Amino acid sequence: MKTLAVVGGTGLDQLKGLEIVDSHAVETPFGEPSRPVQEGRLGDVTLFFLHRHGSPRAIPPHRVNYRANLWALRKLGATHVVGVNAVGGIAPAMRPGRLMLPDQVIDYTWGREHTFDTGDSGELMHIDFTEPYDAGLRAAVVAAAGKLALDCETQGVHGVMQGPRLETAAEIRRMARDGCDVVGMTGMPEASLARELGLAYASICMVVNAAAGLGDEPLTLEMMRATLEREAGVVAGLIATLSRQ
Numbered sequence: 474m475k476t477l478a479v480v481g482g483t484g485l486d487q488l489k490g491l492e493i494v495d496s497h498a499v500e501t502p503f504g505e506p507s508r509p510v511q512e513g514r515l516g517d518v519t520l521f522f523l524h525r526h527g528s529p530r531a532i533p534p535h536r537v538n539y540r541a542n543l544w545a546l547r548k549l550g551a552t553h554v555v556g557v558n559a560v561g562g563i564a565p566a567m568r569p570g571r572l573m574l575p576d577q578v579i580d581y582t583w584g585r586e587h588t589f590d591t592g593d594s595g596e597l598m599h600i601d602f603t604e605p606y607d608a609g610l611r612a613a614v615v616a617a618a619g620k621l622a623l624d625c626e627t628q629g630v631h632g633v634m635q636g637p638r639l640e641t642a643a644e645i646r647r648m649a650r651d652g653c654d655v656v657g658m659t660g661m662p663e664a665s666l667a668r669e670l671g672l673a674y675a676s677i678c679m680v681v682n683a684a685a686g687l688g689d690e691p692l693t694l695e696m697m698r699a700t701l702e703r704e705a706g707v708v709a710g711l712i713a714t715l716s717r718q
């Protein structure tokens with residue numbers, strides 16, 4: 474039996490349709506999560522929701538306490554975690570307004586607390602990360618997207634940058650050569666920390682802009698937010714369908 478948690482990002486402050494029944498301020502050995510974890514009901518399913526950026530605060534991607542967030546979700550009993558990430562599109566198919574369910578990740582972040590392996594336990598945590606997302610959970614998300622006939626890419630490479638600044642055009646060209654299809658700032662170390670904790674983890678990427686140098690318009694938060702607002706309802710529907718599976 475799975476217990477699902479959703480880590481929402483920019484544009485997904487609340488899960489539409491989620492009836493909040495409780496809020497949990499969880500203490501962890503790694504400090505405080507971004508905010509208290511909401512427990513809610515979606516139809517007859519219970520799920521946990523945590524806003525990564527700590528709504529209404531705005532914790533930037535490089536300051537999110539990813540370790541505390543995942544630890545808190547596991548402590549509350551979550552077994553499966555879906556991370557929602559706003560991203561820029563690099564590959565031509567990754568147009569703003571599309572969803573992408575990545576099957577691979579390249580981690581360009583640095584200086585983040587990226588492991589539970591503090592070196593104190595005497596055990597080395599060399600997790601297998603060949604396939605960074607849980608196959609079963611990813612298949613369930615793909616199936617839910619299929620049921621809803623969503624305009625969605627069901628595989629691709631998520632390149633995760635440090636931020637908070639956006640990329641240069643040359644960085645995006647390099648990422649394209651590396652094989653990245655989209656670029657974001659929050660997909661790592663969330664995915665690998667989930668693996669260290671034994672949580673099944675998958676990601677839903679919402680493409681909100683063409684990556685630097687690829688679009689006609691200057692990159693602004695306003696244009697990203699406009700796409701996000703339109704897509705948040707689609708993602709909420711996808712998660713509702715997933716939670717019933």
Ligand code: HPA
Nearest residue numbers: 559560561656657658684
């Ligand atoms: N780059 C990095 N992160 C992002 C972008 C982008 O273009 N859009 C949304 N998150």
